[in-house]
Amino acid sequence: MKVIQKLQVGSRVGGHFVFATESVEVGQVVCYLRGEIAGEPSRFSIQVGMHTHLVPDIDVPDSDGHYVCPWIYTNHSCAPNTRVLGRELVAIKPISTGDEVTFDYETSEWDMAEPFQCLCGSPDCRKEIRGYKHLTDSTRRLLGPDVCAYLIEEVAPAEAGSTQ
Numbered sequence: 001m002k003v004i005q006k007l008q009v010g011s012r013v014g015g016h017f018v019f020a021t022e023s024v025e026v027g028q029v030v031c032y033l034r035g036e037i038a039g040e041p042s043r044f045s046i047q048v049g050m051h052t053h054l055v056p057d058i059d060v061p062d063s064d065g066h067y068v069c070p071w072i073y074t075n076h077s078c079a080p081n082t083r084v085l086g087r088e089l090v091a092i093k094p095i096s097t098g099d100e101v102t103f104d105y106e107t108s109e110w111d112m113a114e115p116f117q118c119l120c121g122s123p124d125c126r127k128e129i130r131g132y133k134h135l136t137d138s139t140r141r142l143l144g145p146d147v148c149a150y151l152i153e154e155v156a157p158a159e160a161g162s163t164q
């Protein structure tokens with residue numbers, strides 16, 4: 001199986017980011033989330049299940065300068081162009097080569113290890129990013145289809161069950 005990785009790591013004042021190395025259509029995979037499963041969140045983990053967090057198994061570039069786990073440098077945005085789906089980042093907007101790739105941390109993280117003030121500049125910016133656990137019902141509804149299933153089931157188990 002070919003591991004899909006259409007991300008490369010860049011840097012700028014303020015830190016790293018990732019950008020697309022080719023154009024990606026809505027619904028296509030941008031990056032496979034390679035890593036090892038951990039039970040607790042950390043600064044560089046990504047949540048992939050209610051009690052499972054992914055941590056990078058290799059966080060340095062290979063001999064060609066390509067990061068094996070570039071996803072750890074994916075920034076949060078309140079108006080992102082990808083979402084976490086299983087063990088993949090999937091495009092929710094068309095992405096052009098060179099575009100920064102972001103996802104909404106509050107659609108995958110329940111309770112973040114390190115909450116932060118968002119400066120994404122989106123008109124819908126929620127400013128304080130702490131995790132899905134801390135969102136209001138109306139914000140949860142707005143995020144709707146891009147939220148990971150385990151978070152929806154955590155807050156509304158009966159509701160989630162009845163849609164199956």
Ligand SMILES: [Zn+2]
Binds near residue numbers: 077079119122126127
């Ligand atoms: Zn924001």
